[in-house]
Amino acid sequence: MSFLSSFLLRTLLPGLLGATLAGCGTNGQADTGHAAEPDIPTLPVTRLVAHDTVLARDYVADIQAVRNVELRARVRGFLEKIYVDEGQTVKKGQPLFQINDAEYRTRLARARAALSNATARARVASLQLDRVQLLTEKNIISKTELDVAQAKLAAARSTMEEARSAQANAALMLSYTTIRAPFDGVVNRELLKVGSLIDDGTLLTTVSDTRAVFAYFNVSEAEYLAYMKTRRPDSARRTNQVRLVLADGTLYAPTGQIETVESQFQAGTGAIAFRARFANPEQLLKHGATGKVRLANPVTDALLVPQKAVFEQQDKNYVYVVDARGQVRQRNFVPQSRLNAFYVVDSGLKAGEQIVCEGVQDLRDGSRITPRPVTLTSLTTAL
DSSP: OOHHHHHHHHHHHHHHHHHHHHHHHHHHHHHHTOOOOOOOOEEEEEEOOOEEEEEEEEEEEEEEEEEEEEEEOSSOEEEEEEOSOTTOEEOTTOEEEEEOOHHHHHHHHHHHHHHHHHHHHHHHHHHHHHHHHHHHHTTSSOHHHHHHHHHHHHHHHHHHHHHHHHHHHHHHHHHTTEEEOSSSEEEOOOOOOTTOEEOTTOEEEEEEEEEEEEEEEEEEHHHHHHHHHHTSTTOSOOOOEEEEEETTSOBOSSOEEEEEEOSSOOTTTOEEEEEEEEEOTTOOSOTTOEEEEEEEEEEEEEOEEEGGGOEEETTEEEEEEEOTTSBEEEEEEEEEEEETTEEEEEESOOTTOEEEOSOGGGOOTTOBOEEEEOOHHHHHTTO
């Protein structure tokens, strides 16, 4: 090899090899730079349709027996007997408790004796008056003696009436030693045991009449006005029926009736109290139980948005609206009210638009999805 050839190899070969390696590196980097396009999620989408419907709203209810009274002692003494057990059904007038009555029987006996004595004195005074009156008519004694006899008879009769009142009071106090059921009902917890010393006014137990119950619940002013509008004579829904959801989530079988509404709104909450009455033939409902009253409200041309489709940002409500290409855009809307699992739209959305029903937490404005249409009927079954 000549000196020129050797020089060219030593000079040009490293450059050619570097260029070749650089080209390979560039091609490899370009190949690995093509990222795979992410999968487009398939999400349920519903079309907003305006229609008339009846929606139900639940209100926390306080359930009370139609009659629930405290039984308190009216006299002082030792509790001698308890005739019934807790939770037992009783009839009106049935004895429940007995207070030792020896002292009160003694008082009654003394009152009877006093009445007998007063009656005898009045009889003597009456006989004396008859005698004085006869002597006065014969002018044997003065008329003053007649006036005195009449005054003595009046005093004797007053004493007799006082003694009769004392006897009645003693008999009444004796009757108080037996505490009886004021009506048909169920005896609740007995607070004292036999042998306890009790005073006048001591609470012994309560008795509840639960053949029917009242359910009290509070309604906002706007909801109150909506309900009252349905009570107008020209309303298509003139009913005051409500349902009761029990604490375990089951629906109570008998329907209830709204009987009355209070006359003023509560200053602190702006709500007004309703009272509904429910029959309780199986005695399932107890005084003090809890539940929810379900009140049905008619809505005209309502746009319903599932609660799962809504997300909040800075105290505003948004949904994702889907266009014909499957692209989503977030949209703010104003709800008119919230009923169970749905919002009723006031503004911001219109009929015919499609919104994403679920999975909104994983979406971003401008994302694309594959819509899976679902009907509003399938969503309203949650009600």
